[in-house]
Amino acid sequence: MEPNVSRREETDSPMKAWNITGVREIMLEDRGAAPVPDDSVKIKMLKGALDTPDSLVFKGQAGAIPVVPGRQGMGIVSETGKNAVRFKRGDRVYAGPLSACGDCAACKAGRLRECAALGQYGIDRDGLLCDFAVLPQRDLYLLPNKVTDSESVFIERAAAGISVLDRLNTEKGEYVVIMGANATGILLAQLALYYQAVPILVDVRRDRLDIAEKLGVYYTVDAVSSDPLKKVFSITCGQMAESMVYALPCSLPLSRAFECVMPGGRAVVTGFAGSGEALSVNLAPLIDRQIAVSFVAAGVENIPTAINTFASGGIESDPLVTETIRFSEVDKFLADNADDPFKNIYTLVDIDRL
């Protein structure tokens, strides 16, 4: 008896997945026909993304090899397990980046981020750069029509940004210095505007600051041509900022970033820190100035809010796609670009385009 396996499976072609099989080794594998468990959904993947964590896994600096890369993606439901009643065939869904067990005390209380067996797609469990994925329905989110396919691969970053602003308890009119004009930083700057705060975005890359300016971020600081501290001092009329966000990967020094914050202010370090490289800072000045520092790794609890923010037009991500590649180009892209985490803001993968 095979109550978990759908009949239609037998007629499907084998699933294809990229698999990082060793350090700097990746291959496209046929994975056979995968059964769809009762609580799971089979998705025809349409879009995925390649990002710094994928490069770190490819280089053997993070994650658990072998693993299918791809922390997140979107696609169309092609089949549902008999208990996966939240979705139906044809639904557009977003998947990723965290996978909770669904059974532990934290999961049952709805605090998925605190799951005792939390995994990350593309890092320590198979990710989403595959033509078909079978995933538990609790890791999936229905996409409204107003959220485009390419916007959906930024949902996790936007959700993390919302979690950062929640953590900072940002109020209207407050200055938020954002260090790092990467995908997280630029989305965060837009979210700060959306919540009527005043973002000041700092980076060494003028081209990225220009993108942010076109998206409405009016205070940008080019750290090559000017001193960020002096600029923040001037913009805030000598007060310095109420809060600061250090968005990884960031080429600006962490220690100096805290100097942008006023005494008694708040700071958050966010992004993927799994490379094993030390992020060090002298705590003494932070203690003296009573800066409240905290850390946000992901924003899974805010994924529905992020989806709604995209749907309402509150944030925009298309200019953050530096490059779009085909599914067949994943191996070449990783081999050519893994050593430069700053080359692309974000790389979109057209999974449905071979």
Ligand SMILES: [Zn+2]
């Ligand atoms: Zn759990």
